[in-house]
Structure formats: structure tokens, C-alpha cells
Amino acid sequence: MSLFSTPDHAAQSPLLSTLNPEQRAAVTLPAEHALILAGAGSGKTRVLTTRIAWLLQNGLVTPGGILAVTFTNKAAKEMMTRLSSMLPVNVHGMWIGTFHGLCNRFLRSHFKMANLPQSFQILDTQDQLSAIKRLCKQHAIDDERFPPKQLQWFISGCKEDGQRPANVEARDDETRRKVEIYQMYEEQCQREGVVDFGELMLRSYELLRDNDPIRAHYQRRFRHILIDEFQDTNRLQYAWIKMLAGQGANASPDMPGGAVLAVGDDDQSIYAFRGARVGNMADFVREFHVQHQIKLEQNYRSYSNILDSANALISHNGNRLGKNLRTDQGPGEPVRVYESPSDYAEAQWMVDEMKQLHREGIDRKEIAVLYRSNAQSRVIETALFNAAMPYRVYGGLRFFERAEIKHALAYLRLLENPNDDTSFMRVVNFPARGIGARSLEQLQDLAKATGCSLHDAVSALTGRAGAAIAGFVAKIDVLREQTSGLNLRDIISRMLEDSGLLAHYRAEREGADRVENLEELVSAAESFVMQEGFGRDAAGMTQSAGLTQSPASQGLSGEAIEQYGIEPTDLTFGDTGETLSPLVAFLTHAALEAGDNMAQAGQDAIQLMTVHSAKGLEFDCVFITGVEEGLFPHENSMSDRDGLEEERRLMYVAITRARQRLYMSHSQTRMLHGQTRFNLKSRFFDELPEEALKWLTPKLPAPAAFGGAGRGWQGGNASGYSGGYGNQGSSGFESTRYPAGGTVRVEKEVVRRDESVNGLVVKQKVFHAKFGEGTVLTLEGTGDDARAQINFPRHGTKWLALSVAKLTPVP
DNA sequence: AAGCAATGGATTTTT
């Protein structure tokens, strides 16, 4: 159970003086496995970094004995920044990083044992998809039956579950074929010397699993393993941790691994769709026989009206580890709820409210607008733009994902590895060199027949087409020679000129931004070289980290090094910068850290983002918009309980972003996919404590489309409509009549609510031979086109063509 | 080989 006593020598430490008892207990835990349940705004990162600092300061571990894992580069950086502000320690020498960053470091150190070229390149999601498309074309795979996107999802999913093609259980022909493609994809990657994100993890895991000395080495080395956002780990990541901690099937009793400190919040698990398993938390407690569990429930972020709302909402989820946020701050402002007639009006209201907040002295960057899906940003952007209010949208392409940058990177990769066919295909005819699809197909067939790369197959190519491609290859080869020995900056500048990329974009009418980005790439490379300290004195770095250790002290004999191909880099804690060329390091950096995705960073601007991307952030004022059935909870997640509970957690995350003021709004109508949708307010409103809320718009008439064109929105606030949706009047907009989803699609203004269609009227009860008794929700069209949306209690909502369905009116 | 119209699909995202 929780350990609240603190060792004497630690109590005096200034590191601990400002921590609350739970935080202090977590920081000063003994070297045993522990789970920290860290609520939103409870000082989680602080606990993690202070824990590391405390361990180091008290000589309980050396910097080399720490392994600290995060999911994002941002989190890793923050941890390093905070740590170095607490202690004079070289954080870059320590194993603090993302899962993928650390796996990359590990694989570079043991590239021979991992059966990889030392300068292997990393495929990002885009690259992976194009590699799969290329593979499919090559093997004439029907892309109707096997869409590349779906194959990508399949392959990534297998890897996340730790499965190689041989391990995948294929029960049907389709899966068998997918597994074959998976197998071919692996061979292709291996041949080309590239790995995708999943492969970084999987291959690291397998190397640890299958190589006893390497596993033993790392198990002995990492005395303290700290995992951030543990609820987001997938199967493979959990297995990887288990392996490193010596808890897996390969655990050796004589040589116990390090202590695992898992920090997470099951209530903030919102990434199930990408393979995250909250269940890892419970598994961890069971499989590691965790004796220490500490809950951090004291919240330092929000006023209690906000926290009460969050607590009340999340209490509707089952299967929680259980946690309640509390604060010493007062109730603060009530949570304001606004109902608007349209998404447009919702945005208008928001802009007005924001202006007021800004007048009251709140910075624009302290105001965030959160939405469930990206498509919702459009209306809001328009409203902000028209009001001339600066704003910033998160999401979209990041720097290293832009087309022109990807092109430049492809050239750079070809300099390093001519066998990188993905890069070859990307730029062989860009800028255009008169190389057509026909001749490239020829080249690909030739390469396939000889089992070599496209680059190597060129020499065997004949004819005029062959000459053009040979010209390209020669260009790359010449460039490689000319840039050898140059520094990174000069390599990139030279490449940008000689490839013709710059010339191409300079000639393009709208190419100015792209030219700018390419020039930015040179600066990015320069600052990368500065930061990573290439050319820095390696010995000096080792000393400053206080980490100078002989191979033997790290558990490896010189013999092991000979025998198992463990590179010296690993023994100086695997800093890849020591042995890799700056170019390879930069390319790796580009793949693992795609860069910023915010436009106009730094300006005082309203922050727009999805709820997902708001995780981990906080703002003085937060607007949660589109809180409607079908949108939030999203219709695709509402069918099963797990999906709905994840939506609820998502809402929990959204609510807990706010420090002072929280607004939640929903709209009766919304433009989505070119159609006006009529949405009901979200069920989540019913799960919030009424006493913490303030309804700004308790009264609105039923939407005009339901009542007839004449009645507008404006008069709404004055009419005597109370308590949720209209149960007065005959327009019949009753929430109870609608099934989950509550959305009525309106097509070309043919919806009828006030007249009969083929003898039916809305709200009428009908009988269907198969579905039983149901209620008509919507009628649209006329004659043979007439359709009715009917809610059958047993079978859900159906759209039935009235010319086909046999319906009997029920009195 | 480039440019344009038709087509289809449209939660959420990091590495």
C-alpha cells in the first residue's frame, strides 16, 4: 500500500520541500515496482523528474542506471529540461526519451545483432504507405480487395501485438493473403535497409528476448525504469518494459532487473484506437506484484466547479482504478453551458465571449477551443477570422512531413543509401526529368527479377528511357562523391541546388513558401548539429555526465563485445552521435521528430485544437464545442460500452484542461459533410452536477426545419421553453423519441415533419413484419422515393423505403 | 506529362 513515511536523509532535501505528502511518498519510494495513479493536474511530471533527481542526489543510482520513457518528444524534452534545472547532470547522456527514440538508440548500438545496416533509415507513416503501395503494384495485388491503407493498418497492428508473419493466426483466405503481403513487406524493408515505427519497437524487443548477453547487460544496467503515460502503452511496449525489467518469460532469478515506476491515469486513456491498452495497468500490478500504489488526487490546476464536473462525469465509467480529484481552491466560476441554434451561431457566441475575456485581461493564448473532430474547426476559424482575432490551429502537416521537405529528405537518404527504393521512387522524376511510369515499371520488373535495388538495376536497363534513369542515378552518385566530407549544412545546400529542387520551386508561381521551407531545412540542420554537439569532445561529455564506466562495470566483458558484436557506443551509453554521420543522425531526427505543427507559434492567439491534442495542456479558459450526441460522444464510438467510456474519458480530459473558466456548448444544427445535421445535446450533460453549471441559454424553440420555415432562431430566448428539449408544441422535437445518435439527416429540404408522406406522419407508431413495432422519426421524399427513418426498440433505427417496406400503422 | 473532372471518403494521433 501507500508509503507515506520518508527516510530521514531525504526529508531534508530541498527537492522535496514543496511536495505534498503523496508526491513525496512517490518520489522517495524504495527501489521496488510501483504504480502512481496521477490525476490530471496533480504534478505528475514533477514527481517523475523529482524522483530521478532524488535518486541521483542520494547516490541511489548513477545516471547510466536510469531509463525514463515517454510517448512524445515534447514530454521527453520537458523531463530533461526540468531535470537539468534540478541537478548538474548531462541529461543527453542518460536514457531519457520516447519509446521509439530509445529503441532507435538501442538498435544503432547493436545493429549487427539486430541484422540491420548501421545507417538504417526510418519510414514514417507516409513512407510506409508508399512502400506498401509500391509492393502491391509490384505483386499485382488487387487494391480493391486489399486497400493499401488497410494493409498498413494490419501490418502495424500485428507489430504492435508483437507478431511476425509466422505468428499471425490466419483463419481465412483473406487474412492468409494479408499475412503473405506482410511477409513480402518485411523482406522489402530488409532488402532496402529501412524500418518502420513498429519495427523499431518490435526488433528491439526481439533482440532483448533472443540475445541473452544483451538482455542481461541492460537488465543489470537499468536499476530504475520510469514510464510516463503508462495507460497509453500498447502490448509490445509493455512486453518490452517487462523484458528490460527482467520480469518476462526470460526473467533470471539470479539477476533481478530494475524497479519499474509506472505513472499513468486510467481516466485519461484516450488512445485505444491506436493500440493503447489500459489493461496494462492492472496487468502490471498483477505481474510485477506491485506493492506500492500511490494516488495523486490533489489538483493544482482548476477550481472545484470544474473538478466536481470532471469527477461526476467520470464516475459513470465502470472498471476504473478509482480516483477523485480535489483542490484547495474555491468553487470558482460555474461551468457555463450554451445552446445555440447553429454551428455558425455557436462560433459567433464564442468569439463574443472571447472578446469579453480578453477585455478582462486574459491573454488570447490562455483561451482554448476544443473540439472532437478536426472538421469542426472550420466554422470557428471563419468566425475568428472575420472578427480579426488571431488564432492558431494545432494539427495538420508538420515541418518534416511537408512534400518539399520529404523530397529533399529523399535525396539525402539516397546519398546515404542508394538501395532506398522508397526514396528513389519519390524523386526519380521530381523535378520532372522525362522519366515516365512505363520505364519505371520496366526498371521495377528488372529489379524484381534480379532481386536487387532500383539503383542497381539501372545498369541493366537499355534504350532511351534507360538513359534518362541512368542520368538520374549518375546525378545522385556524383552528388554523393561531391558532398563526401562536407559538413551537413553544405551537403544539404549542395543537394538542394544540384537536385533541381530549389530551381523547380523558384520557377513555380506559388512556390515561395516551399522555397522558404527548403531554406529552413538548412537552418534546421544547422541547429540540429549545434544541439547534438557533433564535433564535441566525446571524453568531455562522458565526464560531465559523471558516467565514465568500463565495459566490465557495465556487465560486459571484452569477450562479449567480440562475440556478440556489442559496439563500443553502447558502452558509452549508446550516444549515436559519436559514431553516426551527422547526415544519418539528422535523417533519423527528421523521422522520429516530425517537428512543430502549429502555424504562427509565439503570437498571442486563441488556441484551436482537438481534445486529443489538448491532452497534457492547460489553459485559463476552455471552450468545449459541439458537445452533441453523434459528435461527442462520436457516433462511431457509441455502439459499444468501451467506445462510449473512452468518449467519456475524452470529455474528462477536455474538462480538466481548464484552470479558471470552462464553457461547454452544443448546437441544434451543424453542417457536416455538406449536410445539415440536427443534433441533440450530449448525454454527458446529464452526467454533470447541476449545481456546478450555469445554463446560459435555457430556452430555445425547436429548430425551424422541424417547425416550419417561418420560425427563426432569434426569438428563441424569449419563448417559454424550459428544461432541455421541447416537449411542448406539435413540432415534436423530443429527445426521448430519438435513439442514440439522435441525428436526422436533411437532404435537399425534403424533410417533412408537419405533413404526411404516403399516409405516414412523424411520431406515428407502425408495425413491421420483421422489426416489430416502431416509431417514425423522419419522413422524406415523395412517391417512390419516399423514405422513413423508424426507430424499432429491438432493432435500432432503420431507414426504410416506403415503396418496399410493408408497414402497418398502429393506432 | 501535365492539367482537370469525376470520385469517394470524411473520428481521434504519435512515433
Add this chain to the structure above:
DNA sequence: TCCATTGCTT
């Protein structure tokens, strides 16, 4: 509605 992708035209 609006975006990316694709097939077809010039």
C-alpha cells in the same frame, strides 16, 4: 462541404 486520389483528356 471539402479533401485527396484517380482516371481521362489534351
